[in-house]
Amino acid sequence: MELRNLWRLPLLAVALAGAATGASAADFSGQRIEILVPYEAGGGTDIYARFLAPILSEHLPGKPTVIVNNVAGAGAIAGGNQFEQRAKPDGLTLIGIGTSLTANYVFRDKRVKYKLANWIPIISSPNGTVVYANSALGVKSGADIAGLKQKALVMGANNATGGDLRVLLSLDGLGLKAKEVFGLNRGDARPSFERGEFNLNFDSTAAYQIQVLPMVQSGVAVPLFTLGITDNTGAIVRDPLVPDVPTYIEVYKALNGKDPEGPEQKAWLAMFNLNIMTAKGLALPAGTPKDIVDTYNKAISEVVAEFSNPKYKSQADDIVGPYPQALGEAAGRALRGAATFDDETFNWLKGWLNKNYQVSL
Structure with missing residues (x-):
């Protein structure tokens, strides 16, 4: 299949x-x-x-x-x-x-x-999943992701083989290198982001709507991209809960001039369906x-x-x-x-x- x-x-x-x-x-x-x-x-x-x-x-x-x-x-x-x-x-x-x-x-x-x-x-x-950054990095939206390639990014994650893999693959696909601090659930990583210990983070859309949106509204956090959701044709489209935030595929295409492809994209799709x-x-x-x-x-x-x-x-x-x-x-x-x-x-x-x-x- x-x-x-x-x-x-x-x-x-x-x-x-x-x-x-x-x-x-x-x-x-x-x-x-x-x-x-x-x-x-x-x-x-x-x-x-x-x-x-x-x-x-x-x-x-x-x-x-x-x-x-x-x-x-x-x-x-x-x-x-x-x-x-x-x-x-x-x-x-x-x-x-x-x-x-x-x-x-x-x-x-x-x-x-x-x-x-x-x-x-x-x-x-x-x-859905939303990846967001600290506004102190100088980003205002996903359109500024190219500028993050030269930044020292730090992010909390649980482990490399768990559900966080969907985000690790996405960051790699976009050419972003982050130092991951492993051993943290999302409920642990988010307070560290709020305290400024991490400058990159991600959450489920549910947690984002409740826990992170206030940080966005206050100017502390900036949403970069979502992983999207499939529509009834099987295409990956913008998450209807955060329709103003581009998908990973949109950001990838903006950076590279083409859609993602190859074995890494096949792996990304596998994790997308799972996660x-x-x-x-x-x-x-x-x-x-x-x-x-x-x-x-x-x-x-x-x-x-x-x-x-x-x-x-x-x-x-x-x-x-x-x-x-x-x-x-x-x-x-x-x-x-x-x-x-x-x-x-x-x-x-x-x-x-x-x-x-x-x-x-």
Whole structure:
């Protein structure tokens, strides 16, 4: 399957995909349900989970309490492993899926003990990425990126093989060399950027809208580019949440007079599909009985329908945006498809990571 077309896995599937239609035997009256988020509080996946939790509570039978528990560490591996080892298939524990969690699985990190492909996603949500700089660098927009090639850029990141790879490949494609300080989640890196310790940073569009836009409005931060989003023809277009910010491909073309191509672009597209088109999600553990899965599928379809409710619309616009949501079985197909790389792309990335970051996959 062409990497460009991975988005065609039923992301347009839309709000009732996979939802249960009949009565379900599962009832969560008096129960407490945990969404395990394998990241620090304040990051994109945490914001996503905390937005969905109270709405999900309202639509699950018995209206159980739904809490978010942050289990951060090792680029989301600690939380992923804990979920794999401890979560029972009783519907009382879900995991919040983010890009690093999926990427570490894809790149076969030896610390990964979780089997992501066996989990049962109930929702998979696209989410954009915005790369931004400190205005002290003298930039006013993405049109000024060429001037950053001579600057000493410093950026916080988690690791070279996690979800951050989408940005590392983008910077490399644009000829920007940054000193990365690894070991930091987005929720950790952003305060360092605010304090002036880093002059380059990136966030999910959800986190950008809530946490970074005030810095842009005050003149501290300047958005440089987004990774874009695919439209219904498969073309990568501007992110509808930040339509005034150019895409990586636009900036690349402005710098080089042509569209990106070759093995690096194929690798970039692979990471785009993994990190953008299936950026966030919720999943149940492997082996969860059908009646519980059906109950969650019905509930999550009702949750998505609530996004247009005036009570939630403002938050929904910021956190999930206008992007199509893949639900139920469609969510499973989307996530499994995005987490599968062909050998050529995997081997090229292995070589690139070894050369640039001395990382062996």
